[in-house]
Amino acid sequence: MDGEDGAPKSLMEEMYANGIEGVDDAPSSSTSTTIRKNRPIISGEQLDIEAYAALYSGRTKIMRLIFLADHCDNSGMQLEALRMAYDELKKGENTQLFREVVQKIDGRLGPNYSTDATWCAMVDRKADQRKDKLESELNAYRTNLIKESIRMGYNDFGDFYYAHGALGDAFKSYVRTRDYCTTSKHIIQMCLSAILVSIEMGQFAHVTSYVSKAEQTPEALDPPSIAKLRCAAGLAHLEAKKYKLAARKFLEVGPELGNSYSEVIAPQDVATYGGLCALASFDRTELKNKVIDNINFRNFLELVPEVRELINDFYSSHYASCLEYLGNLKSNLMLDIHIHDHVETLYDQIRSRALIQYTHPFVSVDMRMMADAFKTSVAGLEKELESLITDNQIQARIDSHNKILYARHADQRNATFQRVLQTGNEFDWDVRAMLLRANLLKHEYNLRASRKI
Amino acid sequence: MNSVEGLVNQIQGLSTTASDVLSLQNLLKQADDSLHAESTRLLPFLDQLDPSKHSLGYLYFLEACTAGPVTKEQAGSYVLMIARFITSCIAEQIRLAPDKFITVCKRFKDQVLLLEEPLRGVAPMLTAIRKLQSSSEHLTALHPEFLLLCLLSRCYKAGLSILEEDVFEVDQPRDLFLFCYYGGMISIGKKWFRKALELLHNVVTAPMSTINAIAVEAFKKYILVSLIHHGQSPTNLPKYASSVAQRNLKNLCQPYIELANSYSNGKIADIETYVEANKDKFESDNNLGLVKQAVSSMYKRNIQRLTQTYLTLSLQDIANRVQLNSPKEAEMHVLQMIKDGEIYATINQKDGMVRFLEDPEQYKTCEMIEHIDSSIQRLMTLSKKLNGLDELMSCDPLYLLKAGRERQRFDFDDFDNVPQRFNI
Numbered sequence: 086m087d088g089e090d091g092a093p094k095s096l097m098e099e100m101y102a103n104g105i106e107g108v109d110d111a112p113s114s115s116t117s118t119t120i121r122k123n124r125p126i127i128s129g130e131q132l133d134i135e136a137y138a139a140l141y142s143g144r145t146k147i148m149r150l151i152f153l154a155d156h157c158d159n160s161g162m163q164l165e166a167l168r169m170a171y172d173e174l175k176k177g178e179n180t181q182l183f184r185e186v187v188q189k190i191d192g193r194l195g196p197n198y199s200t201d202a203t204w205c206a207m208v209d210r211k212a213d214q215r216k217d218k219l220e221s222e223l224n225a226y227r228t229n230l231i232k233e234s235i236r237m238g239y240n241d242f243g244d245f246y247y248a249h250g251a252l253g254d255a256f257k258s259y260v261r262t263r264d265y266c267t268t269s270k271h272i273i274q275m276c277l278s279a280i281l282v283s284i285e286m287g288q289f290a291h292v293t294s295y296v297s298k299a300e301q302t303p304e305a306l307d308p309p310s311i312a313k314l315r316c317a318a319g320l321a322h323l324e325a326k327k328y329k330l331a332a333r334k335f336l337e338v339g340p341e342l343g344n345s346y347s348e349v350i351a352p353q354d355v356a357t358y359g360g361l362c363a364l365a366s367f368d369r370t371e372l373k374n375k376v377i378d379n380i381n382f383r384n385f386l387e388l389v390p391e392v393r394e395l396i397n398d399f400y401s402s403h404y405a406s407c408l409e410y411l412g413n414l415k416s417n418l419m420l421d422i423h424i425h426d427h428v429e430t431l432y433d434q435i436r437s438r439a440l441i442q443y444t445h446p447f448v449s450v451d452m453r454m455m456a457d458a459f460k461t462s463v464a465g466l467e468k469e470l471e472s473l474i475t476d477n478q479i480q481a482r483i484d485s486h487n488k489i490l491y492a493r494h495a496d497q498r499n500a501t502f503q504r505v506l507q508t509g510n511e512f513d514w515d516v517r518a519m520l521l522r523a524n525l526l527k528h529e530y531n532l533r534a535s536r537k538i
Numbered sequence: 539m540n541s542v543e544g545l546v547n548q549i550q551g552l553s554t555t556a557s558d559v560l561s562l563q564n565l566l567k568q569a570d571d572s573l574h575a576e577s578t579r580l581l582p583f584l585d586q587l588d589p590s591k592h593s594l595g596y597l598y599f600l601e602a603c604t605a606g607p608v609t610k611e612q613a614g615s616y617v618l619m620i621a622r623f624i625t626s627c628i629a630e631q632i633r634l635a636p637d638k639f640i641t642v643c644k645r646f647k648d649q650v651l652l653l654e655e656p657l658r659g660v661a662p663m664l665t666a667i668r669k670l671q672s673s674s675e676h677l678t679a680l681h682p683e684f685l686l687l688c689l690l691s692r693c694y695k696a697g698l699s700i701l702e703e704d705v706f707e708v709d710q711p712r713d714l715f716l717f718c719y720y721g722g723m724i725s726i727g728k729k730w731f732r733k734a735l736e737l738l739h740n741v742v743t744a745p746m747s748t749i750n751a752i753a754v755e756a757f758k759k760y761i762l763v764s765l766i767h768h769g770q771s772p773t774n775l776p777k778y779a780s781s782v783a784q785r786n787l788k789n790l791c792q793p794y795i796e797l798a799n800s801y802s803n804g805k806i807a808d809i810e811t812y813v814e815a816n817k818d819k820f821e822s823d824n825n826l827g828l829v830k831q832a833v834s835s836m837y838k839r840n841i842q843r844l845t846q847t848y849l850t851l852s853l854q855d856i857a858n859r860v861q862l863n864s865p866k867e868a869e870m871h872v873l874q875m876i877k878d879g880e881i882y883a884t885i886n887q888k889d890g891m892v893r894f895l896e897d898p899e900q901y902k903t904c905e906m907i908e909h910i911d912s913s914i915q916r917l918m919t920l921s922k923k924l925n926g927l928d929e930l931m932s933c934d935p936l937y938l939l940k941a942g943r944e945r946q947r948f949d950f951d952d953f954d955n956v957p958q959r960f961n962i
């Protein structure tokens with residue numbers, strides 16, 4: 086578990102241990118070819134950084150590694166993440182991020198991992214040259230007014246800016262291609278690029294609008310693209326804290342996604358986000374229909390067996406083990422850039438749902454047994470139940486002397502009588518006040534009228 | 539002198555039939571100024587007139603008599619005279635000169651206050667109101683004076699009969715404001731918080747073109763009573779309150795609004811510190827007692843909330859949750875609430891446990907059926923009244939004029955002009 090490892094294990098050992106476990110635990114699945122893909126990466130154990138990073142490509146890989154380094158406590162993991170980020174950055178052209186990572190490393194990894202000023206200068210020079218070339222080409226195309234070439238020109242500009250980390254300019258260039266798109270395939274390409282940049286920038290409002298734009302041209306969409314769009318929409322909803330919508334979107338992602346969207350999200354993430362959001366927001370019928378009986382989603386869940394187990398436990402009312410799995414997953418989830426600030430809310434919602442579901446079928450519940458089932462003390466449980474009752478999510482009353490929870494069903498007849506009498510009184514009051522006010526107004530009106538005459 | 543004597547004779551002669559009384563009224567109106575000129579010498583003539591027969595004439599004389607400044611000794615005799623007059627006068631005659639009657643009664647009230655014996659004025663004033671009113675729904679200028687006397691003499695029960703009547707006709711808006719304000723204060727004194735809330739609500743939401751001090755004071759009390767009775771303060775005035783009130787009332791009652799906000803947070807310690815800090819402001823408005831009542835109602839609110847969540851609870855737990863000092867205090871509070879009928883519970887002293895019960899009302903008794911039936915009857919009468927008013931309004935020429943101009947035109951007939959001019 087986290088914190089137990091003082092010195093960083095050697096990478097080979099870690100891979101080996103995980104690999105063997107992976108082979109044992111992984112169900113026979115014909116879709117994956119290497120052991121690495123079957124290994125439960127988001128699991129209760131300490132995060133295997135290399136395996137984690139291998140799921141992603143492009144800029145998001147670097148951002149995730151940096152996020153990991155910023156947020157984990159283990160300095161061994163931190164240095165590992167920064168080292169991998171450095172190597173990845175060297176393969177690219179983003180000198181700004183490179184400088185940042187070097188600063189974070191702070192010389193702790195030895196002389197090989199320090200500021201490589203020559204490399205930076207070279208990359209910057211090449212960048213300037215390429216930019217000039219692109220600009221001249223674009224101007225040429227613009228004078229020629231050939232739509233396709235102008236579109237390609239802006240696209241190249243967008244790619245260039247993206248590679249160099251100028252996300253705002255990249256977005257603007259991609260959006261400019263809109264005027265020069267001729268076929269629906271072009272539009273899809275533009276939308277996908279815009280979505281990618283928006284996700285990197287964290288502006289999920291754009292993501293939603295471009296997803297809907299892309300979905301309006303269904304004829305050009307192939308299944309991987311549809312899956313990609315659904316993932317992007319799910320991410321946008323997650324950021325907006327609309328967990329139910331996010332869950333629905335993630336659950337609709339088909340298996341065609343594969344690894345095609347590794348610049349944004351990995352299939353393990355789809356399973357984790359979808360599973361947790363569904364648990365926090367769906368009721369039992371929806372959970373059964375859309376998650377447990379969902380064949381497509383089952384493939385995703387195989388990649389994260391702990392999430393699969395915890396969903397099954399929740400549905401079959403084994404709350405203690407469900408909450409235990411959740412607790413184990415928490416530390417690794419806090420290191421994920423998209424879900425880390427939603428973990429607390431989702432966990433609270435899942436716990437409340439578990440409590441409500443536990444008490445639902447019973448007329449009376451022994452609170453001591455319930456406290457055991459939820460691995461908490463009776464006093465703590467009483468507090469939790471009190472807040473749920475006050476929010477009207479559980480209809481029950483607590484017998485604090487004997488520590489029993491009694492279900493309480495409102496007496497409809499009495500409640501109706503009470504409401505009737507109350508409505509009558511309110512009507513009485515309102516009408517009398519109204520008649521009085523009408524009289525006053527008439528008086529004032531007469532006064533004014535008499536003054537006029 | 540002659541004119542006065544002649545007047546006295548005419549009064550004695552013309553006070554029998556209704557038509558005579560009308561001609562007498564004209565005479566008196568013409569002679570009014572001369573009467574006022576002789577005000578100091580009118581007293582002996584009053585003895586020649588009998589208030590129970592010559593009420594109108596007596597009224598004019600009385601009004602002229604009391605017009606000037608009055609000393610304390612004179613006040614004593616005047617008070618007796620006016621009281622006797624009010625009790626014995628004939629209602630129809632004095633209704634011919636309502637302004638004079640009102641002036642006389644107001645002077646009566648001033649003199650009673652001068653003598654510092656407001657209790658003497660309560661009963662006569664009540665009789666005066668009954669005689670002046672054209673119907674029980676009519677609010678006269680004497681209503682607020684009467685309530686003021688009740689307040690000053692602490693004779694709240696006397697005000698009860700007046701307060702229970704519904705008021706629908708008003709002479710002067712100012713009378714209504716004062717009436718509702720004093721009525722609210724009397725109700726608070728008797729702890730009829732619902733009635734107080736109703737009266738103060740009427741003041742605060744009455745149509746007014748400029749903000750007036752009565753409304754401001756009424757709003758302060760309204761917030762406090764609302765906290766006591768409902769446990770929450772009115773955040774916004776309803777839409778039908780005048781725009782002047784909506785804009786300005788909140789600014790003028792700032793400390794009370796903040797008190798209401800800290801009440802809704804539910805922490806007793808906070809609200810007590812706030813009250814301590816602003817004690818002088820509350821005291822200068824004479825509202826400190828009400829504020830203290832509001833604070834103590836908070837404990838009640840919290841205990842009531844507990845009945846929703848718990849079936850049984852130990853006294854120690856109650857004391858902790860409601861932030862009381864000891865289980866003994868909690869027991870006292872719960873006991874008081876059970877006695878007042880605010881919660882249904884039983885206290886088991888052996889275990890130190892309180893068991894909360896459901897409302898035992900089953901809505902099956904005869905009394906309940908009668909109650910519901912009478913409510914239905916009352917509401918039906920009210921509804922008929924509302925309909926009647928609506929019909930009256932739709933025949934009103936001014937209304938037709940305004941509505942006619944702005945109505946939609948679907949038919950040829952609609953293009954006829956609604957009559958534009960009326961000779962009213």
